[in-house]
Amino acid sequence: MKRALQEIQNILQEDIPSDPKSCVELDADCGSEPDFDQAPEFTLGNDTTAVQTFNDNFDSDDYIPLANFISTATTSASTSQPRDDISSTFRPPKWKKSYAMKLPGTFCEISGIPKHIQSMENITPLQLFRLFWTEDLLEIISFQTNLYAAQTGKNYKPTTPEEIDVILALNLVMGIKKLPSYKGYWASAPDLHDSYISSFMPLNRFGWLLNHIHLNDNSLIPSRQSPNFDKLYKIRPLLDIIRRNFRANYEPSEKVAVDESMIKFKGRSSLKQYIPKKLIKRGYKVWMKCAESGYCLNFQLYTGKQEYNV
Numbered sequence: 001m002k003r004a005l006q007e008i009q010n011i012l013q014e015d016i017p018s019d020p021k022s023c024v025e026l027d028a029d030c031g032s033e034p035d036f037d038q039a040p041e042f043t044l045g046n047d048t049t050a051v052q053t054f055n056d057n058f059d060s061d062d063y064i065p066l067a068n069f070i071s072t073a074t075t076s077a078s079t080s081q082p083r084d085d086i087s088s089t090f091r092p093p094k095w096k097k098s099y100a101m102k103l104p105g106t107f108c109e110i111s112g113i114p115k116h117i118q119s120m121e122n123i124t125p126l127q128l129f130r131l132f133w134t135e136d137l138l139e140i141i142s143f144q145t146n147l148y149a150a151q152t153g154k155n156y157k158p159t160t161p162e163e164i165d166v167i168l169a170l171n172l173v174m175g176i177k178k179l180p181s182y183k184g185y186w187a188s189a190p191d192l193h194d195s196y197i198s199s200f201m202p203l204n205r206f207g208w209l210l211n212h213i214h215l216n217d218n219s220l221i222p223s224r225q226s227p228n229f230d231k232l233y234k235i236r237p238l239l240d241i242i243r244r245n246f247r248a249n250y251e252p253s254e255k256v257a258v259d260e261s262m263i264k265f266k267g268r269s270s271l272k273q274y275i276p277k278k279l280i281k282r283g284y285k286v287w288m289k290c291a292e293s294g295y296c297l298n299f300q301l302y303t304g305k306q307e308y309n310v
Contacts, residue, residue, distance in 0.1 A: 111253035218308040
């Protein structure tokens, strides 16, 4: 501070003219009146902000004390002082770490089989299957199948949720007892004919349902250029309901895992993936969220790389 004041005094002594005719009194100690005709300019050092010019319109009420010039010069000198002086007076801010890692609280939720399953008596595999394949799904399939048949413009016999339930059961049995073609179960040859499967419905009805079964309205499918385009549109209701039922029938613990899984498939599909390092190299890739016991809590079928606008 003393050094800055000394510089100000030197500047004032160098810049103020010694000619008494051009001297303008800025202090009460001066005995003569200022000469306004010469309109001198006062500059303190290199600071152009401290320039005061007097003209013919000068008013005595515009008296500016010298202390204002000194304070202005002091500010200018302090901002233009050498780097060493700044570093000696500058104090860096003290940064505080406001973020702190907090340990998670104690897990108090009940995990495992929920109460609505524990309260069931004489549980059978069919009852557990009904928890995931619910009645609302059967109604959706029945309605959409009839809608698609009506859209074709051909005569048809409407199906029902009960009939959809039967065709699902037949497909499960056919997956256990496999034949080259589903028509073999109704064949007259004794080595192929299956009296159990063929007793539920005729061959023509089974074939008609396989050709017309639907889960979503084809007339409302978004175009490929639409931002709402979904490669899984035709089975989206099935995926949403199954995902909902998976979440509703198990209570997870605090430890869950998210990883990819593969559903084996070697047919033609744009969704088929090839991962050489997997045990199942070709098939559908599914992102899965699983509980510690291995139960699937949530899943998402991989449909390809997607771009998100953030």
